Amino acid sequence: MRSRGIPPALAEHEIFYTEQAPEAADLLGRALSPARLSLGEVDSQRFAASLHGVRLRDVSLLHLDFGIAADLDMPSMGPYYAVHMPTNGRVLCTHDGRTIECNPIRAVVTSPGMEMGMQFAYDSPILVLRIEQEALTSHLTRLLGGTLSQPILFEPEMDLTTEAAMRWTGAIQMLHTEIFYEDSLVQRGHGIGSIEELLMSTLLLLQPSNHQARLVMPVEPVGKRVVREALDYIEAHLADRVTMTDIAKNVHMSIRAVQQGFREELETTPMLYLRDRRLERARADLVDGLPRDGVTVTDVAERWGFNHLGSFAVLYRKRWGESPSETLRR
Known part of the structure; x- marks a missing residue:
């Protein structure tokens, strides 16, 4: 049974396509984590790897397809959390000492720094929802009202057939819709933060982790x-x-x-925290903005309470290593 192909929202967002396995491994290493890719002898001449995807700010939606059977080994996952959801076939995943058969009703959630092995069966494309580690940690810190005693570590197996998981599926569908329609809020540069926070909150609330108990039943x-x-x-x-x-x-x-x-x-302190959050909002506006649309550094700075442009630029560069105008021009 053939898969239904690339999700419509990602079809026009090709990151790479190659028919060479070494090149595919190199490109995946740049896009995800350094990886080793090996192919079986059967059908190896028909190999073709493609990666499609979009990134909002701290959340990315990716679609990876090898077409044929392949083994992908990542010795150390990068600084992000990811939910791996095959849209067809099966992928045998080894993560955190567990081996899980990942398929359209069972996903795998990975945590940063751990080894990840993936054995793709024939015609087993996979949809990956990636959340940057710093963003998820900051979001959970705000939800809990305190710093984390240890990094977030998720239970790897996610059962997509449960009633609770339906909310996760609904959040993914909402993201897909926002990416697909040209006149959506996200496409116009609005509401990105809200969509990302919905996805992060849903994952933190639904998927077991070492912090879930504090979040669900806080004392x-x-x-x-x-x-x-x-x-x-x-x-x-x-x-x-x-x-x-x-x-x-x-x-x-x-x-x-x-x-x-x-x-x-x-x-x-409360005021330093307030300043840092305003800097993050200002950066988000600069990342989303386009100079041709009339977006200026001055307007963004004043919108978020920075009335002295020179001080704002100094704080901004210290935090992100570039000037506000450089962010706006990218």
Whole structure:
């Protein structure tokens, strides 16, 4: 039974196509992680590898197809989490000491730095949802209201037939739709953050991990509750003028108590956290913006509360290693 081919939303977004196995391994190494690719003798002359995909900001949707049977070994996954979902056939995956048959009803979730082995059966293309490690860690930190004691580590096997997993499938379909339609919010550079946060939250809530219990059934000390409520307030007022008095008033605690909570849970101060989140939002606008559409560094900086352009540029370069104008021009 032949697969239905490349998802329509990705069909016009080819990253590479090659009929040479060494070249395919090299290109996959650049796109995903350094990899070794080996083919069986049967049908090896018919080998053709293709990778299609799009990246929003911190979330990418990729489609990998070898056509024939192939073995792909990645000694160390890159700094990202990924959900591997075959759209046809089967892929035997070895990850975190487990071997799992991955197919259209069973996916595999990988964590950074671990070895990943994949044995592709004939006609077994795979859809990969990739989330950058830093983004997922930051998102979970905001949800929990505190720093993580250890990196996120997911249970590798994901059963796509459960009722809970239907929400994951729905989130993927929403992403596909937003990418496919030219007049969608995402295509117009809006709502990208919301889509990414939906995907990250859904994965964190549904897939077992070493932090899921804290997220699903949190038992919060007063300090953690204060920090979480302060983070919610800051997130909702990033574009507004916010003072320590505003934050303390809205969480019904003293300024000192809020500051102490941030030091203990996040190892920072409320105002430094606010500044960092504004820098992240400014970068997102610059990445999405196009100079021909009238987007300027000055407008973006002022939108997120940076009224001194020189200071904004210094902070921006220190955080990302490039100037705001360089980001806008890319």
